[in-house]
Amino acid sequence: MNIWPLRFRDLGRGSLLFADDAGGFFKGTEDFLDRYALNALTDEDQAFLHEGGHTFQRELDLSYLGFAYRWCARQAPRRQLGYVILVPTLRCNLTCSYCQVSRAPEGARGFDWTEDTLDAVLAFIGGLAAPEIKIEFQGGEPLLRLDLLERVRDFCRQRFGKAEFVVCTNLQAVSAEAWDYLAAPDTFISTSLDGDAVTHQRQRTRSTELTNAFFGNLDRAIEQFGSSKVSALPTIDIERPPAVDEIISSFVDRGLRSIYLRPINHQGFARRGRDPDVGLDRWNAWHAAFIEHLIERNFRTGTILEEYYFSQCLKRVLRAGADEHVDLRNPNFFASDYLVIDHDGVLYPTDEARMQSRIGRIDLSVGHVHHGIDTEKVATLNAASCNNFDPDCIHCPYQPFCGSDLVDDISRYGRIDLPKQATWFCRRHTSLFDKVFELLYRRDEATRFSLSRWADLESWPEHLVREHQ
Amino acid sequence: MIPLRFAARSSQPEPFVMRLNAEVRAYELDRTGLRTEFDGDLVEVAGQRLTYASPRGTLVIEGTTAEEVDGDVVLALPGGRAAQRLIRATSPHNTFLITERCDQLCLMCSQPPKHHHADLLPFFEAAALLAPAGMTIGISGGEPLLYKAALLPMMQRVLTHRPDLGFHVLSNAQHIDEDDLDPLVGMRDRVLWGIPLYAADAATHDRIVGKSGAFLQLMETLPIFARAGASIELRTVIMRENAALLARLASFVIMHLPFINRWALMQLESIGFGRQNWDRLFFDHSTEFTPIADALNIAKARNVEAVLFNFPRCTVPQPYRDRAPSTISDWKRRYLGECSGCQERDICGGFFEWYPEDRGFQRLARI
Ligand code: SF4
Ligand code: SF4
Numbered sequence: 035m036n037i038w039p040l041r042f043r044d045l046g047r048g049s050l051l052f053a054d055d056a057g058g059f060f061k062g063t064e065d066f067l068d069r070y071a072l073n074a075l076t077d078e079d080q081a082f083l084h085e086g087g088h089t090f091q092r093e094l095d096l097s098y099l100g101f102a103y104r105w106c107a108r109q110a111p112r113r114q115l116g117y118v119i120l121v122p123t124l125r126c127n128l129t130c131s132y133c134q135v136s137r138a139p140e141g142a143r144g145f146d147w148t149e150d151t152l153d154a155v156l157a158f159i160g161g162l163a164a165p166e167i168k169i170e171f172q173g174g175e176p177l178l179r180l181d182l183l184e185r186v187r188d189f190c191r192q193r194f195g196k197a198e199f200v201v202c203t204n205l206q207a208v209s210a211e212a213w214d215y216l217a218a219p220d221t222f223i224s225t226s227l228d229g230d231a232v233t234h235q236r237q238r239t240r241s242t243e244l245t246n247a248f249f250g251n252l253d254r255a256i257e258q259f260g261s262s263k264v265s266a267l268p269t270i271d272i273e274r275p276p277a278v279d280e281i282i283s284s285f286v287d288r289g290l291r292s293i294y295l296r297p298i299n300h301q302g303f304a305r306r307g308r309d310p311d312v313g314l315d316r317w318n319a320w321h322a323a324f325i326e327h328l329i330e331r332n333f334r335t336g337t338i339l340e341e342y343y344f345s346q347c348l349k350r351v352l353r354a355g356a357d358e359h360v361d362l363r364n365p366n367f368f369a370s371d372y373l374v375i376d377h378d379g380v381l382y383p384t385d386e387a388r389m390q391s392r393i394g395r396i397d398l399s400v401g402h403v404h405h406g407i408d409t410e411k412v413a414t415l416n417a418a419s420c421n422n423f424d425p426d427c428i429h430c431p432y433q434p435f436c437g438s439d440l441v442d443d444i445s446r447y448g449r450i451d452l453p454k455q456a457t458w459f460c461r462r463h464t465s466l467f468d469k470v471f472e473l474l475y476r477r478d479e480a481t482r483f484s485l486s487r488w489a490d491l492e493s494w495p496e497h498l499v500r501e502h503q
Numbered sequence: 504m505i506p507l508r509f510a511a512r513s514s515q516p517e518p519f520v521m522r523l524n525a526e527v528r529a530y531e532l533d534r535t536g537l538r539t540e541f542d543g544d545l546v547e548v549a550g551q552r553l554t555y556a557s558p559r560g561t562l563v564i565e566g567t568t569a570e571e572v573d574g575d576v577v578l579a580l581p582g583g584r585a586a587q588r589l590i591r592a593t594s595p596h597n598t599f600l601i602t603e604r605c606d607q608l609c610l611m612c613s614q615p616p617k618h619h620h621a622d623l624l625p626f627f628e629a630a631a632l633l634a635p636a637g638m639t640i641g642i643s644g645g646e647p648l649l650y651k652a653a654l655l656p657m658m659q660r661v662l663t664h665r666p667d668l669g670f671h672v673l674s675n676a677q678h679i680d681e682d683d684l685d686p687l688v689g690m691r692d693r694v695l696w697g698i699p700l701y702a703a704d705a706a707t708h709d710r711i712v713g714k715s716g717a718f719l720q721l722m723e724t725l726p727i728f729a730r731a732g733a734s735i736e737l738r739t740v741i742m743r744e745n746a747a748l749l750a751r752l753a754s755f756v757i758m759h760l761p762f763i764n765r766w767a768l769m770q771l772e773s774i775g776f777g778r779q780n781w782d783r784l785f786f787d788h789s790t791e792f793t794p795i796a797d798a799l800n801i802a803k804a805r806n807v808e809a810v811l812f813n814f815p816r817c818t819v820p821q822p823y824r825d826r827a828p829s830t831i832s833d834w835k836r837r838y839l840g841e842c843s844g845c846q847e848r849d850i851c852g853g854f855f856e857w858y859p860e861d862r863g864f865q866r867l868a869r870i
Contacts, residue, residue, distance in 0.1 A: 058758065085703075087758030096722050099729045100759040107761070107806075353806040486800070492822040495800035497750045 035080055037089050038101060041431040042067060051471055053431035056105040057354070058087050060500040061475055082502045107354035108434055109422075111365050116164030117372035119385060120155065122147050122182040124174040124377045128204050130226075130238045137174055145174070147182055151379045154403040156189050158375070166196040170224075172385065174377070177203050177212050184215065191220070200224050205251040206244060216255065223255055227266035229276030230284055237271065253288065261289035271298045272313040275320055278327050286339065294342035295321060299386075299445075311446070311458050318465035325469060333480035338487040345488040347466045350435040351474070352489055352498075360384065362437040362463075365420040369400050369412050379403040383415065386441045396444055415440070418450055426454035432467040474499045504856050505591075505834035506566070513583030514561040520589070520629040521557050523564075525573045541576075541633055545569050562586060576630040578623070589630040590640070596832035597634070598641030599627040601654060605646040607675050608713030609699075611740055611777040611784055616645055624653050631661045631668065639669040639695075648678040655686045662693050671736075673697040677717060679724045687731035695764065696728060697736045702745050703755035711744055725760065735763040738812075740771060742784040746794050753798040757805035766802055768795060770813040774857045781862060789818035789866035799823060816851040818864045831855055845869035 038054045042062075045051050050067055053059040060082075069075050075083075083089050090098035124145040126137040138145040147155065159167065167190050171183055183201065190197040199221045208216075216223055228234040235245040255264050266288075268281060285293050297317050321341075328339050349356035357363045360372060368383035375381055380399045382388040387398035400415070401408040421427040421438040430436070439459050443450045446458055454460040473481050482494035513519075521543040524532065529545070532538040543557030553564045553572070562579050564572065564586055574592030579585075590597050601624070605616035631640055647654055658670055670690075676698045679687070698721075701711040705718035728735055737760060739745070739752065749768075756766055770788070773781050788795050795811070802809035811819060811827040819827045829852035838853040839860065845851070847870045854863075 085754070085758070094726055094730065096726045096729075096759050099726050100761055103729070103762045104758075352804045355806055489804055491800045491804055493796060493800060495750065495753075495797040495804070497754055497797070498801055498804055500754075 035084070035089050035091060037070075037075075037083055040070065040088065041429060041433070043431045045471065045475075051431055053434065054088055054101075055434060056087075056101050057108055057351070057434035058101075058104070059351075059431065059471075060086055060502055062502045066502055079502070082500075086500055104354065109365065110354075111363075111367045112357060112371035114164045115162055115369070115371055115373060116166055117168045117170070118159060118162075119170045119172055119372065119374040120176075120186065121172050121174065121375065121377045121388075122152075122176055122179045122186075125178055126173055126175040126204070127178065127206055128175070128238060128244075129240070140175075140178070145377055146179060147377060147379070151377075151403065152182060152185065154379060155375055156186070158403050158406070159186075159190065160193055165194065166198075167194045168198045168200070170200045170202060172202045172374075175204055175206070176201055177208065180209070180212050180215060187215075187218075187221070198222070204238070205248055205255065206239070207247070208251050213258075217259065221263075223259070223264045225252065225264070225266050227252065227268055227284060229268050229270065230280035233271075233274075233276040233280075236274075237269065256288050256290075261291075264290070265292065265294075266290055267294045267296060269296050269298055270317075270320075272317045272320060278324055282327070282331070282339065291338060292340050292342050292345075295324065296343075311461075314458055314461055318462065322465070322469050325473075329473075329480050329484045332484045332487070338484070340484075340488050344466065344469070347435065347463075348470050348473075348485065348488050349490075351467065351470050361439050361442070364422070364433075364437045365416070366438050367412075367419055368415045369407050373400075373407070375403050381407060383412070384441055386445060390441060390445050395448070398441065398444075424454060426460070430454075430464075432463065435467060436463050475501070504837075505594075507588050507834060509567060509577075509586045509588070510565045511579060511584065511586035512563040513579040513586075515559070515579065516581065516583050518581050518626065519559045519579050520576060520626050520633075521555060521559065521562055521579065522576045522633045523553075523555050523569075523572050523574065525569045528573060539633065541629055574635060576633045578626050578630070589627065590634050590638075591834075592635050594833055595639070596641070596834065597638065598643050598832075599623075599630075600643055600645070601627070601647035602645040602650055604649055605644060605675070606649065606677060606714065607646070607717060609776065610711050610713065610744065610780055611742060611771055611775075613772045613775040613777050614643075614645070615775045622650075622653075624650070624657055628657050628661060632664055634665070634668060636667050638667075639671050642670050642672040644673070646675055646677070647672060648674045648676070651678055651683070655683065658694065659686060659689060662690055669693045669695070671695045671697060673738075675699060675712070675717070676724045676728070677714075677720050679727050681727065684727060684731050687728065687733050691732045691734060695734045695736050697738050697767075698725070698728070699738045699740070700752070700756075700760075701739055702748050703752045704748070707745055707748060711742070729760075729762050735760075737763045737766045738769055739767070740769045741786050741788065741795065742771060743786050744784065746786045746791075749794040749798040750801060753801035753809075757801060757807050761805070761807060763807065765808040765810055767810055767812045768798060770811075772813065772855050772857075773859050774855070778857065778859075781859060785862070787864055788814070789864040792820055792823075796820070796823065799826060813852065813855070815854060815864065815867065816847045817845070817868055817870050818866060828852070839867070841867055841869055843869075 040052045040054055042050045042052045048064055049061055051059060052062050069079060087097060087100055124138045125140050125142055127140045169186060169190060176183060187199055197220060201216060202224045205225045228237045231245055239245040239248055325341060325344055328341060332338050346356060346359045346362060373381055374385055374388055376388055379402055381401040381403060382398060383400050390396055391398050400411050418440045419438055421433055421436055427433045440450045442459050443457055473485055486494040520541050522541050524542055524544050532542055540558050543555035543562060545553060546556045547554035548569060551566050553569055555562050575588055576590035577586040578589050580587055602620050603617040604620050634640060661668060672694060674696060702708045708718040709715050771777050771785055799809050812830040814827040816824050816827050829850055831852040835856045836853050837856050842848050842853060
């Protein structure tokens with residue numbers, strides 16, 4: 035019998051997590067590890083491994099093909115460009131504390147698409163092969179150029195079988211025309227809601243008047259369009275996080291059930307003098323406590339709230355194909371299924387890459403809308419976009435579930451060759467997956483209630499996760 | 504029940520295939536130049552007696568209307584006293600019974616095997632070529648692959664001539680080997696293979712299918728289907744025999760058969776051996792859904808699509824109802840008194856014609 039290589043990690047109290055390259059995993063003991071390492075597996079060990087799909091007898095037998103299929107399903111990259119992030123203007127009517135680089139003052143000139151750029155953008159989108167398209171309008175504040183939004187939407191609606199639009203807006207000043215625009219069933223709103231009103235004001239709006247305007251608009255949007263058309267993302271300053279209960283009630287009271295907690299990512303001069311990893315341990319601990327809070331609350335109330343990113347990690351552990359989140363995929367090929375077009379027509383693989391380029395740290399642009407994608411540069415970036423062969427990740431049981439984010443490494447450390455365990459990305463995901471596996475092996479009803487709903491199951495089935503004595 | 508056979512009078516003692524065309528269809532065939540030698544046009548109607556004439560012979564069919572059978576393909580049976588409907592033009596449920604022979608003897612077989620075999624393959628081929636556009640045709644038995652040497656080339660020919668058609672083959676998959684890889688590859692997007700697996704352990708599976716070594720043979724043949732990239736619908740009839748083992752089977756499926764297109768969990772059909780052994784086999788999921796829920800959730804957690812076949816919707820707990828599509832073929836489907844006024848009747852498959860009401864589901868209530 036052949037055993038696919040197993041990686042392992044100490045889970046404490048004498049037990050270890052074992053996982054193979056295809057994402058099959060189980061909990062085992064130190065004794066089992068000894069037997070595995072010393073090639074002294076018992077018949078029971080072998081039967082257990084065989085049942086779990088960790089072995090094969092000969093090439094191309096059923097177990098072999100099952101493993102190969104599961105491995106391939108996890109690697110299969112999305113190859114059709116069908117998601118385009120557009121920055122029609124860099125101008126904004128707010129000055130959020132941590133957003134110095136991706137904005138220009140509201141009255142500035144030269145930060146909007148020209149007529150020429152608009153034409154090129156439409157020609158570029160029109161040339162895509164995908165049958166469906168998703169457009170995300172970013173900024174700056176995209177509602178400042180409602181005219182451009184209208185023209186892009188009109189074009190996409192007639193060009194594609196299905197088109198969806200997300201407007202990432204601060205909901206600060208919404209004109210009557212903008213409300214009409216947002217009312218369309220194919221158009222969605224994404225905004226920021228930094229927990230409670232006090233925090234939101236401190237980090238974003240700065241004045242009570244603006245804060246009230248924002249909450250007024252947010253409530254109106256939800257009331258008028260329903261909570262399924264609105265998503266709100268809190269950006270958390272781990273040095274001054276709002277109270278967990280406050281965050282939750284800001285969301286629940288508005289009928290919002292998915293909360294995507296993001297730590298502030300300082301950019302440009304706001305970062306100078308800061309240790310790039312300040313607050314990481316605090317963040318991990320705070321986030322884990324937030325998850326526990328949700329579990330307790332969900333069980334008590336019988337309703338479900340999720341932390342979006344945690345659910346994403348959970349789904350990635352359980353199955354292939356949970357690739358919706360662009361920062362958590364492997365391989366994470368650049369400019370393959372989504373792309374950013376900046377206010378000046380420059381193409382970037384991600385929004386973060388756009389910021390890094392803007393502050394002059396490194397030029398991560400991958401072409402221009404006039405000339406198309408620079409495939410050579412994309413290939414260079416792609417060479418570093420898999421975790422499969424990373425000298426640290428190959429030893430990590432979380433590798434099949436984890437992703438790779440080389441732009442984040444560049445942004446924080448200016449290089450991509452640090453030992454993984456020294457990076458924010460790795461330490462954050464190690465902590466996240468530790469939490470996922472801790473919960474997967476808990477047996478209490480409260481945990482199972484939340485886990486099942488987060489994984490889109492009706493209830494938590496016995497025997498879903500395996501344990502070897 | 505919708506009749507699959509009519510009393511008939513044929514001008515020929517030998518069997519032959521005819522497509523039945525009422526007036527509009529006949530004109531259309533002339534206009535488009537698509538008329539074939541198998542096309543028979545309606546020439547006389549006398550009450551419920553319809554006379555059709557084709558270059559191959561004349562056929563009088565009794566007990567139906569010209570609208571009802573318009574576009575159907577029938578086989579005038581030997582002796583010329585009856586006509587079998589091979590293709591019903593308006594139905595999605597058309598199945599060719601390739602043979603009644605089988606090398607397994609399943610506890611719940613709905614069509615217990617017989618030794619006698621009549622080769623109707625050439626008639627099926629003609630009928631398939633006359634099928635309405637876009638149809639998926641069922642191929643069943645007995646065990647159809649006992650005749651794979653003739654069947655696979657026949658399917659290939661039909662699929663080549665009719666790029667719009669597909670097949671859904673029900674086979675025990677015991678008779679595929681390396682040599683069949685090429686034909687399987689050639690048909691992979693157009694043929695769905697319905698293959699039964701009843702348990703993750705050889706003893707239980709073999710006992711249910713009445714053939715020792717069947718499980719091991721499947722472990723040899725399933726990889727061939729997988730390597731060909733064939734579309735597979737794994738089928739598991741749930742019985743008392745295997746209900747408690749379902750979660751284990753689910754774990755087996757997600758790890759060793761993750762490439763299947765879907766996994767069908769099926770309720771028992773009370774006909775053939777299923778009727779004889781009903782009391783011993785019937786597992787009433789309406790009072791005990793947990794093993795099925797576990798299997799569905801294990802599959803869903805790992806991205807394997809699992810569906811419930813032949814499950815009346817009201818017997819399924821609400822959160823799982825959407826996985827119970829209407830699957831009982833129209834010609835053998837019925838509803839109970841209970842169903843009148845039910846809001847989900849239109850999307851519910853109801854019951855088999857031969858469902859034993861007094862020994863069936865304990866929990867049934869219109870929705
Ligand atoms: S980045 Fe870290 S957590 Fe992720 S696979 Fe690599 S070593 Fe593991
Ligand atoms: S009452 Fe009849 S129609 Fe309604 S769900 Fe039950 S079986 Fe189906």
